[in-house]
Amino acid sequence: MHTVRRRIIPTINSSSIFLYKSIERRLFPQGSSSPPILQKEQISSADKMAKPISIEVWNPSGKYRVVSTKPMPGTRWIRLLSDQDCRVEICTDKKTILSVEDILALIGDKCDGVIGQLTEDWGEVLFSALRRAGGTAFSNMAVGYNNVDVDAATKCGVAVGNTPGVLTETTAELAASLSLAAARRIVEADEFMRAGLYDGWLPHLFVGNLLKGQTVGVIGAGRIGSAYARMMIEGFKMNLIYYDLYQATRLEKFVTAYGQFLKANGEQPVSWKRAATMEDVLREADVISLHPILDKTTYHLINKESLSIMKKDAILVNCSRGPVIDEAALVEHLKVNPMFRVGLDVFEDEPYMKPGLAELKNAIVVPHIASASKWTREGMATLAALNVLGKIKGYPVSTDPNQVEPFLDEKSSPPAVCPSIVNAKQLGLPSSKF
Numbered sequence: 001m002h003t004v005r006r007r008i009i010p011t012i013n014s015s016s017i018f019l020y021k022s023i024e025r026r027l028f029p030q031g032s033s034s035p036p037i038l039q040k041e042q043i044s045s046a047d048k049m050a051k052p053i054s055i056e057v058w059n060p061s062g063k064y065r066v067v068s069t070k071p072m073p074g075t076r077w078i079r080l081l082s083d084q085d086c087r088v089e090i091c092t093d094k095k096t097i098l099s100v101e102d103i104l105a106l107i108g109d110k111c112d113g114v115i116g117q118l119t120e121d122w123g124e125v126l127f128s129a130l131r132r133a134g135g136t137a138f139s140n141m142a143v144g145y146n147n148v149d150v151d152a153a154t155k156c157g158v159a160v161g162n163t164p165g166v167l168t169e170t171t172a173e174l175a176a177s178l179s180l181a182a183a184r185r186i187v188e189a190d191e192f193m194r195a196g197l198y199d200g201w202l203p204h205l206f207v208g209n210l211l212k213g214q215t216v217g218v219i220g221a222g223r224i225g226s227a228y229a230r231m232m233i234e235g236f237k238m239n240l241i242y243y244d245l246y247q248a249t250r251l252e253k254f255v256t257a258y259g260q261f262l263k264a265n266g267e268q269p270v271s272w273k274r275a276a277t278m279e280d281v282l283r284e285a286d287v288i289s290l291h292p293i294l295d296k297t298t299y300h301l302i303n304k305e306s307l308s309i310m311k312k313d314a315i316l317v318n319c320s321r322g323p324v325i326d327e328a329a330l331v332e333h334l335k336v337n338p339m340f341r342v343g344l345d346v347f348e349d350e351p352y353m354k355p356g357l358a359e360l361k362n363a364i365v366v367p368h369i370a371s372a373s374k375w376t377r378e379g380m381a382t383l384a385a386l387n388v389l390g391k392i393k394g395y396p397v398s399t400d401p402n403q404v405e406p407f408l409d410e411k412s413s414p415p416a417v418c419p420s421i422v423n424a425k426q427l428g429l430p431s432s433k434f
């Protein structure tokens with residue numbers, strides 16, 4: 001068997017290079033775990049079964065095989081796994097979204113755990129394969145896990161991790177950015193300048209909406225929805241109306257206290273209201289931001305009917321999941337209501353947009369970047385790796401998935417606890433307050 005073993009220059013900082021005895025770069029044919037190492041040119045593109053998957057291997061002599069379906073930001077997550085006797089294999093294939101077949105090839109015959117991405121379809125096929133390969137641990141590098149069939153994982157005895165908390169503020173900041181950009185028509189104005197169309201100040205040029213004193217509506221006032229609400233209330237002195245299945249007590253207390261502070265300083269106080277129905281939010285709010293999870297109850301929550309009850313000049317922001325909005329209905333609504341504006345980070349058929357959306361001036365569109373700050377993305381990688389490591393090592397599961405700081409502190413070792421396993425109870429895993 002012809003083999004190619006090349007040392008490559010690691011992309012991590014030089015102080016950590018010595019920790020790793022060697023780095024291999026391999027090309028995996030699908031369907032085998034300890035495959036022959038092949039040269040690219042040996043593979044026929046016509047032969048689908050031999051499609052190569054390229055990987056990078058860290059700590060090759062590690063006892064536990066952990067696969068990451070994507071390179072992830074930072075190096076701490078690799079170091080934490082390697083230090084605990086894991087051989088870390090990172091898929092470096094150029095394809096953005098890996099298919100189930102690609103991931104089956106990565107899992108192979110022996111795999112202890114996988115770190116996966118929200119673009120992948122983690123269902124019965126993959127969890128059974130992981131279990132057959134001896135694996136019991138999977139973590140999404142995301143807080144949302146609508147791409148994961150948790151029941152299938154539980155049936156296979158596989159723990160499912162996610163990464164809450166570390167992305168709360170970063171995601172809320174993007175929702176706030178989209179709200180402002182839409183209110184003040186920043187993208188349209190930027191395009192206008194770059195096109196050389198500006199020939200002097202005019203009273204009517206790019207007039208938008210003032211946020212101060214208006215009402216912000218939040219649908220799904222969990223971690224991110226509440227953080228976004230606070231930014232808009234504290235930053236722009238907006239009033240709040242929210243809809244959630246549960247009462248957002250801390251958020252309500254914050255608005256009450258902030259309102260009292262403003263009043264004591266002779267300013268107009270802010271107020272809050274918990275709406276009995278989502279429709280109440282849609283009718284009353286000037287800016288509405290969507291932050292629920294995606295499940296059966298939130299699929300197409302915003303549709304033709306719900307759009308029709310919103311104010312004609314309302315702003316709608318979506319940093320949750322694309323299918324929460326019926327995007328085709330939204331395109332039609334934007335066409336006939338030019339004063340209605342949207343800021344979208346997520347799309348129903350990601351990575352695609354529904355026909356017509358890209359041409360609309362009253363839509364701001366960005367490519368699912370809400371959690372894309374360096375600190376957050378490195379933290380997500382760390383939490384995902386610690387979920388997998390913790391399950392492999394038999395550590396208990398944290399009772400408070402919002403307590404992320406101890407895991408992210410670079411100066412100390414992380415606690416011997418899994419940060420967040422969503423099916424911990426179903427699997428009967430031990431828990432720890434730590």
Ligand SMILES: NC(=O)c1ccc[n+]([C@@H]2O[C@H](COP(=O)([O-])OP(=O)(O)OC[C@H]3O[C@@H](n4cnc5c(N)ncnc54)[C@H](O)[C@@H]3O)[C@@H](O)[C@H]2O)c1
Nearest residue numbers: 144171220221222223224244245292293297319320370371
């Ligand atoms: N765009 C991005 O990059 C990005 C980043 C982070 C999170 N997200 C998405 O945001 C979601 C929320 O994250 P989070 O950390 O705030 O989660 P969370 O669990 O803290 O908040 C979700 C809230 O939605 C509420 N909810 C559930 N069903 C509802 C319904 N039918 N109507 C109204 N409210 C409902 C829940 O009660 C909860 O309060 C994630 O599940 C993920 O899909 C997207």
Ligand SMILES: O=C(O)[C@H](O)CO
Nearest residue numbers: 141142143144167371
């Ligand atoms: O659910 C998530 O975490 C996001 O969509 C990506 O950060």
